[in-house]
Structure formats: C-alpha cells, structure tokens
Amino acid sequence: MSDAVVLDREDVLADKRALFSLPPNTVYLDGNSLGALPTACKQAAQAVVEHQWGDDLITSWNKHQWIDLPSRVGDKIGRLIGAKAGQVVCCDTISTNLFKVLSAAIKMSPERKTIATTKDNFPTDIYMAEGLLSLLGDEYKIQFIDENDVASQLHDDIAVLMLTQVNFRSGRKQDITAVTAAAHEKGILTLWDLAHSAGAFAVHLDEANADFAVGCTYKYLNGGPGSPAFVYVAERHQARYQQPLSGWMGHSSPFSFSHEYTPHDSVKRNLCGTPGVIGMQVLDAALSVFDNTDMALVEDKSAKLQAYFLAKLEAHGLAETFTLASPAAAERGSQLAFSHPEAYAICQAWIDKGVIADFRAPDILRVGFAPLYLRFVDIEHAVNELALIVNNKTYLQSQYQVVNDVT
Amino acid sequence: MSDAVVLDREDVLADKRALFSLPPNTVYLDGNSLGALPTACKQAAQAVVEHQWGDDLITSWNKHQWIDLPSRVGDKIGRLIGAKAGQVVCCDTISTNLFKVLSAAIKMSPERKTIATTKDNFPTDIYMAEGLLSLLGDEYKIQFIDENDVASQLHDDIAVLMLTQVNFRSGRKQDITAVTAAAHEKGILTLWDLAHSAGAFAVHLDEANADFAVGCTYKYLNGGPGSPAFVYVAERHQARYQQPLSGWMGHSSPFSFSHEYTPHDSVKRNLCGTPGVIGMQVLDAALSVFDNTDMALVEDKSAKLQAYFLAKLEAHGLAETFTLASPAAAERGSQLAFSHPEAYAICQAWIDKGVIADFRAPDILRVGFAPLYLRFVDIEHAVNELALIVNNKTYLQSQYQVVNDVT
Numbered sequence: 044m045s046d047a048v049v050l051d052r053e054d055v056l057a058d059k060r061a062l063f064s065l066p067p068n069t070v071y072l073d074g075n076s077l078g079a080l081p082t083a084c085k086q087a088a089q090a091v092v093e094h095q096w097g098d099d100l101i102t103s104w105n106k107h108q109w110i111d112l113p114s115r116v117g118d119k120i121g122r123l124i125g126a127k128a129g130q131v132v133c134c135d136t137i138s139t140n141l142f143k144v145l146s147a148a149i150k151m152s153p154e155r156k157t158i159a160t161t162k163d164n165f166p167t168d169i170y171m172a173e174g175l176l177s178l179l180g181d182e183y184k185i186q187f188i189d190e191n192d193v194a195s196q197l198h199d200d201i202a203v204l205m206l207t208q209v210n211f212r213s214g215r216k217q218d219i220t221a222v223t224a225a226a227h228e229k230g231i232l233t234l235w236d237l238a239h240s241a242g243a244f245a246v247h248l249d250e251a252n253a254d255f256a257v258g259c260t261y262k263y264l265n266g267g268p269g270s271p272a273f274v275y276v277a278e279r280h281q282a283r284y285q286q287p288l289s290g291w292m293g294h295s296s297p298f299s300f301s302h303e304y305t306p307h308d309s310v311k312r313n314l315c316g317t318p319g320v321i322g323m324q325v326l327d328a329a330l331s332v333f334d335n336t337d338m339a340l341v342e343d344k345s346a347k348l349q350a351y352f353l354a355k356l357e358a359h360g361l362a363e364t365f366t367l368a369s370p371a372a373a374e375r376g377s378q379l380a381f382s383h384p385e386a387y388a389i390c391q392a393w394i395d396k397g398v399i400a401d402f403r404a405p406d407i408l409r410v411g412f413a414p415l416y417l418r419f420v421d422i423e424h425a426v427n428e429l430a431l432i433v434n435n436k437t438y439l440q441s442q443y444q445v446v447n448d449v450t
Numbered sequence: 451m452s453d454a455v456v457l458d459r460e461d462v463l464a465d466k467r468a469l470f471s472l473p474p475n476t477v478y479l480d481g482n483s484l485g486a487l488p489t490a491c492k493q494a495a496q497a498v499v500e501h502q503w504g505d506d507l508i509t510s511w512n513k514h515q516w517i518d519l520p521s522r523v524g525d526k527i528g529r530l531i532g533a534k535a536g537q538v539v540c541c542d543t544i545s546t547n548l549f550k551v552l553s554a555a556i557k558m559s560p561e562r563k564t565i566a567t568t569k570d571n572f573p574t575d576i577y578m579a580e581g582l583l584s585l586l587g588d589e590y591k592i593q594f595i596d597e598n599d600v601a602s603q604l605h606d607d608i609a610v611l612m613l614t615q616v617n618f619r620s621g622r623k624q625d626i627t628a629v630t631a632a633a634h635e636k637g638i639l640t641l642w643d644l645a646h647s648a649g650a651f652a653v654h655l656d657e658a659n660a661d662f663a664v665g666c667t668y669k670y671l672n673g674g675p676g677s678p679a680f681v682y683v684a685e686r687h688q689a690r691y692q693q694p695l696s697g698w699m700g701h702s703s704p705f706s707f708s709h710e711y712t713p714h715d716s717v718k719r720n721l722c723g724t725p726g727v728i729g730m731q732v733l734d735a736a737l738s739v740f741d742n743t744d745m746a747l748v749e750d751k752s753a754k755l756q757a758y759f760l761a762k763l764e765a766h767g768l769a770e771t772f773t774l775a776s777p778a779a780a781e782r783g784s785q786l787a788f789s790h791p792e793a794y795a796i797c798q799a800w801i802d803k804g805v806i807a808d809f810r811a812p813d814i815l816r817v818g819f820a821p822l823y824l825r826f827v828d829i830e831h832a833v834n835e836l837a838l839i840v841n842n843k844t845y846l847q848s849q850y851q852v853v854n855d856v857t
Binding site for chain 1: 471542545553580678697709
C-alpha cells in the first residue's frame with residue numbers, strides 16, 4: 044500500500060470528494076483558478092431556471108426570496124471567513140467591489156491621500172485603484188510597498204492599505220492579524236482581497252479586527268465560472284461607509300422608487316444593480332459543501348497535500364529542476380509556485396496527461412490545492428506524470444508551445 | 451370566433467410563442483420587468499454547468515470560448531438595437547455600466563460640468579450619476595429637465611444628456627434620432643438607457659448617430675433574472691473613451707498580468723471583472739428567439755396588442771375607471787400605465803387570477819406587452835378578469851392589501 048493510500052485513509056475530509064462531480068481520469072490542480080463542480084449545483088441551476096424563473100416568473104422575487112439572496116449568501120460566506128452575520132453581501136465582481144471599498148475608505152480619512160498596496164498585487168486590484176484616482180484628482184496617489192515587510196513601510200498619509208492576502212503567483216500569505224494591527228497603529232484602514240483565501244484555509248476577519256475585505260467565489264468556494272463576488276464591511280464602519288456605485292439595490296427601500304438615494308442601514312449599501320440570480324443560486328448550492336466543515340481542518344489538509352507534493356518531487360529528483368517560488372509552509376496559502384523557463388509548455392503537456400494546473404507569466408507553473416476534492420493519490424499520480432514529462436522532454440513537442448488566449 | 455382569435459391567426463409572429471416555456475393558466479403582462487423563459491435556456495444552463503464547467507473545468511475559457519462571450523453576446527444584442535458589430539459588450543449591471551459611461555463621457559468634454567437628465571428617470575440612473583458626482587467634486591452637477599420637451603432645455607454647459615428612452619412608469623418614449631440631433635447641435639453627448647426598449651421595438655442607434663447606450667437583458671430580451679447588462683459605445687468615440695472601472699478584463703492583454711493598465715482597443719475596454727459565464731450563456735441562448743426576427747414586426751405587434759387592450763377596456767366600460775397615464779400610441783413604448791388609487795390591491799387580485807402585471811409607486815398599474823409570447827386571446831382574457839375584479843370589488847379583500855418587499 045502506497046503512502047498516498049495511507050494518507051487518504053487518515054483524511055478526515057475524505058468524504059467531501061463525493062459531493063463533487065469530477066471528470067474521470069483527471070487530477071485537478073487548478074481549483075485556485077476555477078473550483079470544481081459541486082453536484083448540488085446541477086439541481087440548483089435547473090430549479091432556478093425551470094421552476095423559479097420559468098414557472099413563477101416575477102413572483103419569485105418574493106416567493107423564492109430572490110431579493111434576500113445577496114445577504115443570505117453573504118452570511119454563508121461570512122461564516123467561512125470569520126465574519127459574524129450582517130457584514131458580508133454577495134454581489135458584482137471583485138474588481139467592482141474593490142472600487143466601492145476603496146472609494147468609501149479613502150473618504151473616511153479625508154486628510155489622507157494615499158492608497159498603499161504591493162507592486163505584485165493582482166493586476167486588477169491596482170488597475171481599479173488607478174481608475175478611482177483618475178476621478179479623484181491629482182492630490183491622491185498610490186504607493187507601492189514591498190510585500191516582504193509591509194509593517195515597516197506604513198506611514199501617516201496612507202488612508203487605505205489594500206493587500207491581497209495570498210500572492211496570486213507566489214502564494215505568499217500575509218498575516219491579517221499582525222498587518223491589520225500595524226496599520227491601525229498608524230490610523231490606516233485595511234482592505235483585504237481574499238481571492239485565494241476564502242474556502243482554502245481559516246480566515247478570521249472579525250478576530251483580526253479587519254476593516255474591509257473583498258473576494259471572489261469561483262476559486263476555492265466553487266461557485267462556478269464568473270460567480271458573483273463578495274464584500275465585507277466591519278460592523279463598526281457601516282454607518283459611515285458611503286460608496287459611489289450607489290445603485291437602487293443598495294437603497295433602504297428600492298421599491299419606493301424614491302428620488303432621493305438613502306443607503307440601506309447595513310452592509311447592503313454595497314449592492315448596486317439587480318443581482319445575478321441564476322449565478323447566485325448556483326453559488327448558494329455550491330457553498331453547501333462547506334456545511335459543518337471546520338476551516339482549520341481544510342487548512343491542515345492543504346498543508347499536508349503541499350508537503351506531500353514537495354516530498355514526491357524530491358523523491359523523483361526534481362526538487363532542483365523546479366525552483367520553488369513560494370515561501371515556506373507557514374507563510375503561504377494553498378498553492379505552490381515553481382519557476383521554470385519552460386513552465387508554459389510543461390503545463391500544457393501536463394494538462395494533456397490529465398493533470399490540470401496553470402501558468403502565470405512570465406515563468407510560473409502554479410499548482411493549486413483544493414482540499415475538499417483532492418486526494419493524496421491524485422498528488423502522487425500528478426507528480427509521476429510531471430516526472431515523465433520532464434525526463435522525456437515531452438514538453439518540447441510543438442503542440443505544447445502554442446499560447447492560448449487564456450492561461 | 452372572437453376578434454382575438456382572428457387577430458392571432460393574422461399574427462406573423464405567432465410561431466415565436468412556441469419557443470417559450472410558459473406556465474399554464476397564466477397571462478404574463480410583466481415581461482417588461484422579467485421576461486419569460488425561452489426553452490433553449492434550459493439546455494444552455496445544463497450544458498454550461500454540467501458539461502462546460504463540470505467536465506472541462508478551467509480549459510473551457512479557451513475550449514468553449516468563454517473569454518469571447520461578452521463580445522459575442524454583445525454583438526447579438528447590437529443587431530437588435532441597430533448597432534453594427536464591435537460596438538456593444540455584455541457585462542455587469544445597467545447601473546454599473548451607467549457609471550462607466552457617465553465617467554468616460556464627462557471627461558470627454560472637460561470644459562462642461564453638467565449631467566442632464568429627467569426627474570422621473572428610473573431612480574438608479576440618477577443615483578449612479580450622484581454617486582459619480584460624489585467623487586468628481588463640487589464643480590459638477592446634475593440638472594433635471596422636463597421629459598416633455600427635452601430639446602428646448604439643452605445648453606452649452608451640459609456634457610452628457612442621460613435619458614431612459616421609455617419612462618419606466620408612464621411608458622413615454624423619447625425620439626432618439628430627434629433628441630440626439632438636438633443634443634449634438636449643442637455639443638452634448640447622449641447616453642440612452644434602453645432598459646424598456648431593447649427587444650420590445652425597433653431601435654436604430656447607429657442611424658440615430660447616438661453616442662452611448664446601456665440596457666438590461668432581463669426584460670424584453672428574456673435573459674433571466676439579473677442577467678448581465680450591455681453597453682454601447684459608438685465606434686467614433688472608442689479610442690478616446692476611458693472609464694474608471696478599469697478591471698483586468700478590459701485590458702488589451704489580461705493574461706500578460708502587466709503592471710500597466712492598457713485598455714483594449716475597442717468597446718471591450720468596458721469590461722471590468724470576470725464575466726458571469728453561467729448567466730451569460732443562458733442569455734446567449736435566450737437571444738436565439740430573436741433569430742431572423744424583424745424588429746419592426748415586433749414593434750407593430752406591440753402596438754396592436756396595446757390597442758386591443760384599450761379597446762377591450764373600453765368595451766367593458768372601464769376606460770374612465772383606469773386613468774391612462776401613458777401618452778398616445780406614437781409616443782409610448784411597449785407598456786400601458788394606468789393610475790388608480792387601488793392599483794396595488796387590484797394588481798394583487800389580478801395576479802391571483804393568473805394575470806401577472808405589476809405595480810409602481812405611488813398608484814400605477816403597469817401592463818407590459820412582450821410581443822413574442824403574448825396572444826390577443828391572452829389580452830382578451832386578462833381584461834375580462836380585470837373587469838370582474840373591479841365590478842365585484844374583489845381587490846378590497848384583505849389579502850390583496852398586504853404589501854410585499856418587491857412590487
């Protein structure tokens with residue numbers, strides 16, 4: 044019996060895999076880009092389209108509580124990121140939600156004019172901050188700080204510190220509690236992008252005294268392609284929080300059709316347009332795989348899967364072929380990044396063998412570990428295939444060198 | 451044989467009804483709020499969830515061209531609103547898209563500081579303009595103009611004229627060609643909200659020389675609850691158009707993960723976050739009911755359905771009970787609005803009899819005419835039921851007086 048089989052037998056989360064519909068003969072190491080399909084989503088998609096929309100039509104807004112979806116789903120997400128009820132809503136995209144929070148937060152410290160972030164933040168986070176600055180005028184600016192030592196670079200002109208907790212390329216993970224405390228000492232509000240955190244490991248926003256957070260739901264939360272995002276506003280900030288994408292769904296009483304915008308007296312003031320009901324119902328079903336799941340166990344399994352991957356790589360003599368671009372276990376999220384000059388072609392060859400990972404420019408092979416549906420035997424198989432590709436130089440074949448639109 | 455049966459036999463669009471899945475014993479007069487379910491959407495929802503997401507996972511971005519959905523669906527919508535290819539993308543919500551266009555348009559006339567709109571525009575349109583102004587500073591303002599005589603109120607400080615073509619309450623329809631010409635004479639850019647236009651009647655954006663437009667797809671385009679919206683930017687403006695919700699999907703090369711935001715060289719620069727793939731695939735299928743459909747015929751049928759409704763109302767002696775709050779046929783969209791002090795309760799009683807319309811505060815009974823699935827016999831039945839409710843005062847029963855969250 045292989046060590047992988049033993050580890051799978053000891054896995055307290057092993058039963059979760061049965062809740063997913065996974066394609067045969069595939070090891071999916073890209074759940075950090077698009078999570079796999081929870082089986083419950085099939086029924087949910089059919090129910091919302093055929094029954095709720097088809098049969099009950101407009102009456103579903105009340106009958107099936109479509110109008111409450113953003114809060115209901117938001118609170119479910121909140122439970123997975125350490126936020127008590129009433130602080131998270133599900134809506135729009137992570138980019139749009141970043142814009143809302145940045146706008147609101149920067150107005151909460153009117154004497155401060157700087158948004159601080161890291162140069163290697165996910166590009167859209169930086170683009171959205173730049174977009175906001177294009178409206179605010181020249182006195183506002185972005186300051187780029189080194190992700191390796193955030194606390195020492197904070198100063199009194201920073202209004203908002205916008206950080207992605209887990210670097211999308213390297214997997215480096217920030218300590219939300221420590222960084223938030225350092226920011227608060229300087230009077231700085233914190234905005235955490237949890238794209239690579241939510242659903243992957245334990246996050247404790249309330250405990251960390253975090254101010255704001257956003258995240259997507261199509262990665263470790265398995266909400267489906269382009270599923271709606273979320274936004275967290277700590278309760279203590281909600282009354283002062285005013286965001287400019289002030290659409291009717293964030294109104295205190297949308298169906299009064301009032302001429303005056305009066306924001307809802309809660310985190311719901313983040314809502315803007317009509318919620319994407321079909322996507323949100325599918326997401327709601329997807330979140331059910333986390334019912335009664337201790338996120339500490341999810342985090343623990345992720346660490347074990349990663350350690351096992353690295354051990355197998357070493358056993359194949361490949362630890363030096365692939366340069367680990369991720370930090371040590373305690374300082375990374377649920378992914379491993381390896382730099383290799385042929386990372387793109389190797390990734391394509393691996394996919395061809397049924398092992399799906401992804402490539403991130405310029406030279407990163409990115410391996411994601413979604414603890415709810417990955418087994419240790421999957422990791423063993425994946426590394427075996429990788430070793431064959433490298434040892435046989437399969438990746439040099441021309442079909443693996445063609446670059447797709449989406450990597 | 452009733453006159454309704456004769457009219458249905460003469461209806462050149464009669465076959466379209468078979469493309470929809472409609473609940474039995476229901477007359478649906480609320481397609482102007484949420485369109486009915488095109489049968490093709492059922493299969494599309496299942497395919498995108500079970501096959502594309504479930505089986506092909508992340509590879510679907512290339513394999514099933516998810517990455518091209520916003521343009522592909524946008525061009526399909528473009529054909530229904532008189533826009534040649536390359537000027538429409540499908541994305542986000544109408545509210546968010548209004549914000550993008552207003553931001554871009556107001557920067558295109560830097561010496562002008564006013565957004566003009568009508569007081570009775572749909573509230574979210576006004577709220578979004580106010581939200582933008584909260585970022586831009588005190589020199590910018592909104593000017594409210596009278597919707598009955600737009601042209602005479604235009605002046606040289608107006609940067610953008612933002613109008614909803616069809617008033618959501620009264621159904622009053624603006625003449626896009628005439629108003630755009632009047633605006634251009636004063637150097638004003640036009641932004642048309644086509645929420646109650648697209649799919650209901652013929653719109654000719656290119657011919658009218660319109661500058662910008664937005665619209666939703668869940669009304670007469672039948673895209674499903676909260677389906678993604680669209681935005682039109684006339685080709686001549688695209689190079690100068692810069693909008694601040696500058697997320698990675700609007701980048702010229704999103705997967706280069708560049709530090710610099712370089713907008714896509716097209717209307718795609720309106721894209722922001724990751725597209726909601728499930729909702730957009732369902733919408734794509736929904737639009738197929740318009741294949742080979744002449745929008746002039748759709749418009750013609752709408753006019754006939756409305757005329758028939760009014761004739762039946764008069765035949766029942768109810769023409770004075772319900773005060774028509776809509777203008778004459780030539781000046782209205784695809785709906786009729788009636789004011790009545792008991793409009794809310796009458797609407798609830800009507801729904802209880804299987805005739806679904808809606809109420810808009812303060813006292814409007816709103817009747818929408820979706821020409822692709824409504825028959826003249828449906829209208830005959832609906833007015834018969836309305837007459838019974840009014841003559842028997844059924845609406846005074848207590849259960850019809852309870853106000854729901856969503857009207």
